[in-house]
Amino acid sequence: MNTDIHAKTYEPTPARRVAFLGLGVMGFPMAGHLALAGHDVTVYNRNASKSEAFCARLKGAGKVKSAATPAEAAQGAEIVFCCVGNDDDLRSVVLGETGAFAGMAPGAVFVDHTTASATVARELDEIARARGLQFIDAPVSGGQAGAQNGLLTVMCGGDAATFEAVKPVAMAFSRAFTLLGPSGAGQLAKMVNQICIAGLVQGLSEAVAFGQRSGLDMDAVLQVIGKGAAQSWQMDNRGPTMVQDKFDFGFAVDWMRKDLGLVLDEAKRNGARLPVTALVDQFYADVQQMGGGRWDTSSLIKRLR
Template sequence: MAKTAFLGLGVMGYPMAGHLVAQGHEVTVYNRTTAKAEKWAAEHDGAFAPTPKEAAEGCDFVMSCVGNDDDLRSVCLGPEGAFAGMKPGAVFVDHTTVSAKVTRELAAIAAEAGIGYVDAPVSGGQAGAENGVLSVMCGGSEADFAKAEPMMAAYGKIVKRLGEVGMGQTAKMCNQICIAGLVQGLSEALLLAENSGLDGEALVDVISGGAAGSWQMVNRHKTMLAGEYEHGFAVDWMRKDLAICLEAGEETGTPLPVTALVDQFYKDVQTMGGGRWDTSSLMARLKAFM
């Protein structure tokens, strides 16, 4: 059993923190909306704290899953931030999807205080978090990763170290680039089938087991064909991630033409009022532009 804090109880963090309790760890949570932290504590027989610092005090591990670079800085830094409450030798594990730049910045600050740091963004969505089968992409020292890996196994089906601090975030950007291209291609294929009089379900039955198959095809084709998008990973969050991808592309001199194009397609979806729709709503954009 490890004394642990979990910062951020969104659709991902809420169940992830619960899996830690289920594994026997002593968990204290923090959330900007205190009512959600109180609800979690009541459901899981855990504790909640009014600040990240108080949640982190005396903990062996502090996990975070917040919104963006600024949110992460706010829970880590300052007199009420988690770093102010963490003891030397403890490890901070960040599951937020943020830039590698802020990751390295915060890891350097943590190191000065004797705190380990692992960047560990996740893939698998809300369902993956609830079922404890996330893919966790990690960056950090071998020693820090070795300490944190058993903790992350509580909600990770795959937990893999990919290099030093920042490499986890870089891997997550590669993941998002792949998803963006896949969803656009799937949207175009399903719409062509529909407009040609070909049964979309029958099409997917045939091609999903071959080279064209993907998680997106298997798990999203039914809702795409039905025009249902009120679920899943929001377009607003995807655009945040793609902005990080494009920034990384500029920094490394890597051309990302398809990513840039699909990012603009998601901007169109936002203009349509679909900022909270699932990323598969690219099909709705295609239909709107017919």
């Protein structure tokens, strides 16, 4: 298991009692940055070995411990952070007798970093308010590297005062932590993000494949056009590896298809037309059929070779 956490300069903020639920490739370093920033961190993970690994990795950073259930992890926490897989995973760690809400004291805040539906965000916000709790939906962008470096971009939905209370703590793993509207707005903004990425990566794939078939030195071409209007994060960070046919890193195709499924479901509800996004989603299905479910999203180019 990759446990890389690259410490950064943390803004001074009073130590808080926090919990973190979900120690995957994103959650592990995010929780680690909270510990390195001086907060008291209790972690929960469905696979307890990851919680044990976290405590072993961060034992010198401050107060870290693991809990057997989300409710136990949430007891005494002022803020409970969460980053799991999907809507069902989120409900499983939040609701029920062993869920986080059962252990949280009135006034505590639940901050969900899962990329989930806007519907589940609004649902959990309503349940939280009925229990005297606060809920912020806060999906992230920046990938594993952003989590490890503590430089994630976080898109938030929820109450403004609650957001302001959480922000100084969340900046331990963020470079931007922004409120975009009421409950669900964070998840909707993340969908906008994924729509943009889908189109960008497909365009970059076609461009690189076209250039290679034309006999161009694509490393040189990318360096040139990367200084002009075509420049993007995807071109700078994924163009060279696409030329090299390397995809064993980054944001997995399986995860992207999950995210695009959320996008397309939301578009059915709000009436948005997403012809390119729907097409690229099917292209990612082709990549999955090629055995590339765990390849980086830039592997779209494999269809064109």
